[in-house]
Amino acid sequence: MAGRLLSTRRGVAAARDAVVLPTPASATSGVPAGADLGVPDLAPYQTPNRIFYRIDTALVVPQVDPGNWRLRIYGRVRKPVEITFADLLARPMVERWITLCCVSNEVGGDLVGNARWLGVPVADLLDQADPLDGADQVLSRSADGFTCGTPTAVLRDGRDALLAVGMNGEPLPVDHGFPVRMVVPGLYGYVSACKWIVGMELTGFDDVDAYWVQRGWARKGPIKTQSRIDVPRRGREVRAGAVTVAGVAWAQHRGITSVEVSVDQGEWHPATLATTASIDTWRQWSWQWDATPGRHTLAVRATDAGGETQTAQEAEPYPDGATGWDTIQVTVGPG
Ligand SMILES: Nc1nc2c(c(=O)[nH]1)N[C@H]1C(S)=C(S)[C@@H](COP(=O)(O)O)O[C@H]1N2
Ligand SMILES: [Mo]
Numbered sequence: 536m537a538g539r540l541l542s543t544r545r546g547v548a549a550a551r552d553a554v555v556l557p558t559p560a561s562a563t564s565g566v567p568a569g570a571d572l573g574v575p576d577l578a579p580y581q582t583p584n585r586i587f588y589r590i591d592t593a594l595v596v597p598q599v600d601p602g603n604w605r606l607r608i609y610g611r612v613r614k615p616v617e618i619t620f621a622d623l624l625a626r627p628m629v630e631r632w633i634t635l636c637c638v639s640n641e642v643g644g645d646l647v648g649n650a651r652w653l654g655v656p657v658a659d660l661l662d663q664a665d666p667l668d669g670a671d672q673v674l675s676r677s678a679d680g681f682t683c684g685t686p687t688a689v690l691r692d693g694r695d696a697l698l699a700v701g702m703n704g705e706p707l708p709v710d711h712g713f714p715v716r717m718v719v720p721g722l723y724g725y726v727s728a729c730k731w732i733v734g735m736e737l738t739g740f741d742d743v744d745a746y747w748v749q750r751g752w753a754r755k756g757p758i759k760t761q762s763r764i765d766v767p768r769r770g771r772e773v774r775a776g777a778v779t780v781a782g783v784a785w786a787q788h789r790g791i792t793s794v795e796v797s798v799d800q801g802e803w804h805p806a807t808l809a810t811t812a813s814i815d816t817w818r819q820w821s822w823q824w825d826a827t828p829g830r831h832t833l834a835v836r837a838t839d840a841g842g843e844t845q846t847a848q849e850a851e852p853y854p855d856g857a858t859g860w861d862t863i864q865v866t867v868g869p870g
Contacts, residue, residue, distance in 0.1 A: 547598040551713055554601065554706040556653055560627035563651060569810035572819050574781045577765045580809070580819060582648035584708050590637050590646070590724060591710075592746065593679040597731045601714040606698070608660060610736040611670035616663055620714055624700065626655045631695045631720075632812035634785050638723035638747075638756055639852045643763055643861040647785065649816050652718050653701030657690045660698065660735075670737035674745060675717055675729035683729040684745035685719060686755060687737065694720050694788055695815065698732065720815035721788030723856060726756035753855035760786035760845050762794055762820070762837035763861045775828045775870035780806075781821035782861070786839035790814030793838045796822045799831055806835075814840065826867045834862045 571580040601620040608616040630653045637646035661673070666687060673690055675683045690696045696719040700707060707713040712730025719727035725747045740754055748754050762784035767773050784791045791811075795803035809819035824833075838844040849859035 543598045547600060547709060547713070550601050551706050551709065554700075554714070556701045556706060557624055557628050559630040559653060561629040563630045563632055563812060567810050567812050570812065570819070572781065572809050572821055574766055574779055574819075574821060576768050577781045577819060578783050580649060580816075581703065582650055584650070584703050584705065584711065587648040587650065587711065588637065588646045589710055590639070591730075592681050596710055597677070597679045598709070599678050599714055599731050599733075604714050604733070606715065606733060606735070608664040608735045608737070610674075610738050611667040612737050613665040613667065614663065616660060623655055623698065623715065626659070628653055628655060628700075629695060629697065630701070631697065632816045633695065633697075633718050633720050634787050634816045635718060635724055635728055636758055636761070636785065636787075638725050638752065638856050640761075640857065641852060642761070642849070642857050642859045643863075647761075647783075647817070650703050652697055652699040654697030654699035654718065657696040657698055657717065657719075658693075661687070661691060664737065666737045669739060672738050672740045672743070674736040674738050674743055675732050676734035676736065677729050678731040678733050681729065682745040683717070683726055684740065684743070684748060684754065685717070685722065685727045689719065689722065696720070696727075721758055723756035723758055725752060751854055756855060758785070758787055759856045759858060760784075760789070760791070760837050760839045760843060762835045762845065764833060764835050764863050767863070767865055769863050772866045772868050773826060775826050775867050778824045778826040778867070779821055780824050780833060781819065782835060783817045783819055784835075784837035785817035786837065787815050790840040791818045791837050792840050794818075794820040795836055796824070797834045798824065800834070803836070826865075828867050828869055831865050831867060832862060833865060834860045836860050
């Protein structure tokens with residue numbers, strides 16, 4: 536049994552190594568000029584695969600052989616679809632920068648990352664299946680039994696919802712869903728980012744609850760606007776004088792329009808925003824602080840393109856995402 540598991544793992548790793556990713560019909564650039572401020576300890580614009588956060592309900596990472604992989608689109612559709620991995624790779628691919636985040640991320644937490652994904656637009660596959668009216672939920676099924684429920688309308692509203700096969704220029708890492716996963720800008724992972732996906736059932740939100748919804752999390756999971764202070768690092772002492780304060784802010788598919796910092800509950804100072812590939816990713820920000828000796832509290836808040844500023848009201852991640860301002864204590868020593 537253990538021997539078979541090991542050989543399966545080797546087989547899937549070898550199959551992954553053999554995948555040749557197609558050239559996208561619609562490509563994106565590398566890290567855009569000005570998107571990465573290069574501040575030490577600030578999360579890089581592009582999160583490398585090896586440090587990208589992971590959330591799995593499965594105790595053992597599923598090993599899915601792309602040679603046997605099938606995606607079935609079924610349920611309330613006029614034309615059920617079944618495609619192989621080769622079929623999927625032969626379809627026109629798009630490449631996009633998309634920031635993924637977890638609903639269980641605490642304010643200031645690190646369950647968020649930004650990658651360049653390569654994949655097939657979900658909308659094209661749904662069009663082919665031709666959903667029936669009233670099929671308002673796409674229930675994605677993973678090879679490990681996990682399910683995600685995504686609003687059908689969101690998948691068809693023109694955003695870059697992808698069935699991804701590539702992450703940061705390589706085939707999806709096994710841990711991140713090889714051979715195929717879904718990625719949807721603007722929704723938390725638990726309602727959209729199904730890894731090791733093998734099925735998409737068109738159904739209704741009233742008919743079936745997905746995995747985390749059965750455990751009390753919200754049916755719909757649009758992401759909340761968030762911002763985080765990365766620099767100075769928590770607990771780090773700095774010298775009086777010019778101190779760089781920096782972090783990231785995200786409001787996928789709405790976009791971040793401003794970030795502000797406040798010292799000791801004083802006035803809000805506008806931070807400088809880095810550039811970004813699109814409204815579907817986080818943005819780095821920085822602010823120059825003229826720090827005076829003593830203990831200080833720094834807080835950050837972001838405003839999205841809808842004009843909504845993050846609320847100060849603190850909420851737990853459960854059941855639909857944390858709110859509140861990331862706040863850190865900094866000790867400033869003599870200059
Ligand atoms: N099969 C499967 N897909 C899954 C999950 C899971 O546990 N199993 N977790 C979801 C959650 S809660 C999130 S936030 C994202 C995380 O994706 P990552 O592990 O690649 O960062 O995957 C989603 N897709
Ligand atoms: Mo998540």
